Amino acid sequence: MIDAAERKEPMGEDVSLGGLETTVGFLLRLAQVAVFKDLLAGLKPFDLRVTDLSVLLVIEATPGLQQRAIGEVLRIQRPNLVTIIDQLEARGLVRRGSVPGDRRAYALSLTTEGEALLQKAKVAHDQHGRKVLDALGDFETERMLAALRRIAAL
Amino acid sequence: MIDAAERKEPMGEDVSLGGLETTVGFLLRLAQVAVFKDLLAGLKPFDLRVTDLSVLLVIEATPGLQQRAIGEVLRIQRPNLVTIIDQLEARGLVRRGSVPGDRRAYALSLTTEGEALLQKAKVAHDQHGRKVLDALGDFETERMLAALRRIAAL
DNA sequence: CTGAAATAATTAGTACTCATAACAAAATGC
DNA sequence: GCATTTTGTTATGAGTACTAATTATTTCAG
Numbered sequence A, B: 001m002i003d004a005a006e007r008k009e010p011m012g013e014d015v016s017l018g019g020l021e022t023t024v025g026f027l028l029r030l031a032q033v034a035v036f037k038d039l040l041a042g043l044k045p046f047d048l049r050v051t052d053l054s055v056l057l058v059i060e061a062t063p064g065l066q067q068r069a070i071g072e073v074l075r076i077q078r079p080n081l082v083t084i085i086d087q088l089e090a091r092g093l094v095r096r097g098s099v100p101g102d103r104r105a106y107a108l109s110l111t112t113e114g115e116a117l118l119q120k121a122k123v124a125h126d127q128h129g130r131k132v133l134d135a136l137g138d139f140e141t142e143r144m145l146a147a148l149r150r151i152a153a154l
Numbered sequence C: 001c002t003g004a005a006a007t008a009a010t011t012a013g014t015a016c017t018c019a020t021a022a023c024a025a026a027a028t029g030c
Numbered sequence D: 001g002c003a004t005t006t007t008g009t010t011a012t013g014a015g016t017a018c019t020a021a022t023t024a025t026t027t028c029a030g
Helices: A026-044 A048-063 A067-074 A078-090 A112-136 A139-153 B025-046 B049-060 B067-073 B078-090 B114-137 B136-153
Strands: A095-100 A102-110 B093-100 B102-110
Touching: A026 A112, A026 B025, A026 B102, A026 B114, A026 B136, A048 A067, A048 A095, A048 A102, A048 A112, A067 A078, A067 A095, A067 A102, A078 A095, A078 A139, A102 A112, A102 B093, A112 B025, A139 B049, A139 B114, A139 B136, B025 B049, B049 B067, B049 B078, B049 B093, B049 B102, B049 B114, B067 B078, B067 B102, B067 B136, B078 B093, B102 B114, B114 B136
Parallel strands: none
Antiparallel strands: A095 A102, B093 B102
């Protein structure tokens, strides 16, 4: 009758993960899900998904960019980027301008409205970023970023 | 005409990420995708997805477990777990036994075949794990795991 | 300069993951 | 005994990501 108490809280915490708990990949997934969920919640007031924000940030950093270039740095497939830009354009946040020498490509830039929204979204993004860094504890972040980069390159 | 050379390799590497490159979340996503892709490739010979392996590992570690408990530790929704177990059971890797005191629940365990396959898959898993740890550099891993746990808890 | 190959964006269709709601059968608890 | 909870299930939808094929344009070889 020693372990009869287990039935009330049915193996709540003491279920073994079979070694998974000391695995980088498993914790990497949990951490990534948590981070994205937190950021998504912070971006809700602006009706932006995480991907939308990253696209806006890249366009702001390098205006006149073509869709292909964005897809490259953010690792988004070209077809998928089309609908993302479609939506941002429909909301008047992004403009598909023309590239001087190439009539196929679009030169992407933020509209005034897009710029304004991005500035507000950035505040939420920074706030979220600080929350993550707090969880890390300052000194770790540099090594953490370097480590993640090495893993991402695998 | 100074930057005419850019047209040949159109902004290949010098596109700014707008601060994203120093962001934990962004690198976390890249790292997680890379890790899962690598592990998935390693598991291909066994026709197992990453989730399948984790389920098998948990069942092996704690046989007699119920589906709900597995979903809890692995953060898989109950409805989604049903089809996963369905498939593993159909392949003869997992057995849905009966729980003594409860006629609703299933006591999950590995079949001999499932145990055999898991042992082989574990080799691939370990191999993949070493590759990840190599990218990390030994001393980092402990802090890395701790850091990821804190982030995952957010 | 003309035809072949390459490129930018797009369209369409597909697959996979993840989440929610509703349900039946069995167990629990007052 | 009857209301409530729990386990597994079904059905279904949202979201993301991937592939193949198409159009318009540009580049390049001869």
